[in-house]
Amino acid sequence: MSVVGIDFGNLNTVIAVARNRGVDVITNEVSNRATPSLVGFGPKSRYIGEAAKTQEISNLKNTVGSLKRLAGRQYGDPELEIEKQFIACELTDVQSQAGVRVSYLGHKEDFAFTQIIAMYLTKIKQIASAELKIPVSDVVISVPAWFTDPQRRALMDAAEFAGLKLLRLMNDTTATALGYGITKTDLPLAEEKPRRVAFVDIGHSNYTCSIVAFKKGELQVLSTAYDRHFGGRNFDKILVDHFATEFKERYKIDIHSNPKAYLRVATGVEKMKKVLSANAMAPLNIESVMNDVDVQTMLKREDFEELCKPLLDRATVPLEQALADAKLSIEDIDIVEVVGGCSRIPALKEKISTFFNKLLSFTLNQDEAVARGCTWACAILSPAFRVKDFSVHDIVPYPIEFTWEKSQEIPDEDTNLTVFPKGNAVPSTKILTFYRKENFDLEARYAEPESLPGKISPWIGKFSIKNVHPDPKDDFMICKLKARVNLHGVLNVESGYYVEEIEVEEEIKDEENNDAMDVDQQAAEARPRTRKVRKQVKKGDLPVVAVTSSLDQVTKDIYTEKENQMAMEDKLVADTEDRKNALEEYIYDLRNKTDDIWAPFATEPEKQRIKEMCDAAEEWLYGDGEDSTKAAYIQKYEELRSVAGIIAQRYFDHEEEKRQKNRANEEAEASKRAAEMRKNQESNPTPGVEDVDNMVD
Known part of the structure; x- marks a missing residue:
């Protein structure tokens, strides 16, 4: 049985597996440890991963990126306009969901992003299966901490289409924290002060900071804050726009008018940015950008930092928010662990270090930490591996409330309740109690729509409770509903049941024995005393019909x-x-x-x-x-x-x-040598121990 962790990134995806008593990151068909998160469409077949990257420029209109960021989005969400800056394919409406229109097998076809993600996960599954040489099923996939219920359900549906058994959707920084904590042998004991670590993850399109408290065998996420539009691609865009202006003046070309030219420059500045992370100056040389024009230019690191100053000034905002949500001060943080490819930018590292007034820690692999953490989580959940116990307690990113219609017989009844506040532990279960004589509906929604990413609907789901009727006394039925935010961070009303109140007698136990009591009184009190109490006893189940953003069967x-x-x-x-x-x-x-x-x-x-x-x-x-x-x-x-x-x-x-003749000759030669050896031994016997002693004397 396989145990696989998938860091599903916006630019690349990293796959790790549990084997050889540890975790290994595996390579794809071209021996790269990261696979491009791209899906392309051609006249004969699809191009996924490395194949899509190879033909991206020549097949730009039919190559789809930003898979993760467009998961679970409705068509018309303003964030689609943001993503259009980074992908060239045509976005379209597929049953009210965001999708793409591409040319596939010679004709135009529309695909929802859930389908596109499923295509990509199928490729990831094939890569893992080829490496492990066994079928891959059990996986844990990473998602940004700010993902909402619809976005998480979209990824769950995509994994199902790809034939994967999704054990857990895990927040990026939580996976990083698990990979950090599970291998540590010096974590504080339960009764000691926890070790508080700030995990700062700055990737291709997302910046997240989580404050995590560690104790032996346990981690608790205290807070998570993020900037959803801060990452490597935002630095790249600043550089591309800068050079677009320069090239327009020097070479009289407008790369904004040519998507292929724009992509060539974007690829070049990404390499330049990496060079500037280790050098004071970097060149940019691109042949035939457009109109057969070659471009050459240079950029100093200080000029790069000046161009990106508005972006760098936002670097401390998630850090401040994370500390505020955790109700901690900078002095309460013991370690600052930094991961993510974009965190290599010197100015960014300096901003984070100055904010926390600490040297930054880089003990984890910046590109592979999330995938390794997901693999540890998969190993813990899978029966195929034995892993030491390590509890992971994440948190709800947005408050969740339930609303319902007021009962006419309960005029003063409230009709909404925040059941899972922001920061509530995940996974978590709450029991809701209702008094009803007939079927009723519940709606779950996010209590603070303004905090959601883009224009994602705050609606989570509708849950209809069936088989509700008056009790034998024509009184209200006491209905109990089990609401749960599960390991995926997804809300469900998992079950319903009804109870009846019955009167029972229970013994009264004295909490203290009064030594001043006389013997007779003590003897009287020694007789058991009882009292009548009312208790609720489960009498039967109530069917729950759920309607959520998950696709129908x-x-x-x-x-x-x-x-x-x-x-x-x-x-x-x-x-x-x-x-x-x-x-x-x-x-x-x-x-x-x-x-x-x-x-x-x-x-x-x-x-x-x-x-x-x-x-x-x-x-x-x-x-x-x-x-x-x-x-x-x-x-x-x-x-x-x-x-x-x-x-x-x-x-x-x-x-x-020829081989037979050579073998016969070799055997004859060997026989001849053996005969000669026996002849030599007979004519020159080897001296025994006694003979040797005599010779020495």
Whole structure:
């Protein structure tokens, strides 16, 4: 059974697995430890991960990025306009959800982002399966801490379409904290003061700070704050816009008018930014940006920091908010652990260090810490591995309230209640009590819509409670509902039941024994005393019908079948390409062998026939057979193989005969040497111990 952790990033995705009594980050098909988070569409198949990155510029309009940031978004959300700055594909409405319109298999087709994410997760699953050489099922996937219920459900649906068993959706910084704490042997004991660590994660598009308290075998997230539009891509955009102005003046080209030119410059400035993290100056050289114009320029680190000053000035805002939410001061923080690729920028590190007045800690791998933490979480949850107990207590990012319709028979009844306040522990279960004589509905929503990302609806779900009726006395039925925010951070009303109040007698126990009491009084008091109390006893279940942002089962089945069909088409295209390459390779190999090692074993007519067949096969391969079927390539391969097989067999027979002769000669030579050795031993016996002693004397 597999145990896999997936750091689903906006730019790249990192996959880690549990094996060899530890956690390893695995490589993809081109031996990279991070796989681009891209899905592309072509005339024959999809391009996912590295393949999508390779053809991104040439297939820009059909290559989709920002997968994570557009998950669970409704079409019309203003944040879609922000993402249009970073992706070139056409965004569209797919059943009120954000989707893309791309050219696939020669025609336009619309896909919801949940489907796009499922396609990408299918590729991640294939990479992990190829590395582990077993089917992959159990996974833990990371998400930003600010993800809402609809966004989390979208990822859960996507994992289901991809055939993955999602054990947990885990917040990025919580996964990092788990990876930090589970390997520590010096954490404080339960009765001691906890170790408070600030985890600062600055990635490609997101900046998060979590304050976490550690004790032995346990971590508690105290607070989490974030800036959803602060990351590496924002620094890149500042540089791209700067150079766009410069190139317009110097080279008279406008890269904003050409998406491919814009992407070339964005790729260049990303490399420049990395160079500036370790050097005082960095060049930017790009050939044929647009209109056959080559560009060259330089940038100093201080100029870069001046350009990015408005962004850098926001660097302390999440830190301040995290401390305020945790009700802690800077002095209460013991360690500041920094991860994320963007955290390598010197000016950013200096801002964070100055704020906390501490040296920053970089004990975790900045690019792989989240994936490793997810893998530890998966190992804890999976029965396949034994891991030491480590409790993880996360928090609710936004307050959740329930609303309901007022009962006419309870005129002063409140109709809303904040059940899970901000900072409430996750996972967490609450029991709600209602007095009703008929079926009723509950609605769950976020209590502070203004705090949600973009224009995501505050509505979470509607829960209808069935089979409610008056009790035998025509009084209210006492209804109990179990509301739970689960490991994924998703809210559900998991079950309902009704209770009846009954009167029972229970014994009264004295808390103290009064030594001043006389013996008779003590004897009287020694007799058990009882009192009547009313207790609630569960009498039966109440069905709960839930309507949430998760897709309905019919749509899930359709999307799952569609994903399986596209995966099979991709495999057929890949297999066809493999057979085509195998045929091409065999043609060249057959020619070389016929003129070289097979030449003595073939007659001139046979050689001529093979040459003519190879020429014909090559002409067909680069002509009519350029876009043929897998079966056609296999047929051509077998035709050549059948003709060459006779000559190949002669060669192999000759080689086998040579090997037999060589083996016989070697055996004869070995027998001869053994006979000579025995003869020498007989003529020169080896002295025994006594002989040696006599010789010494």
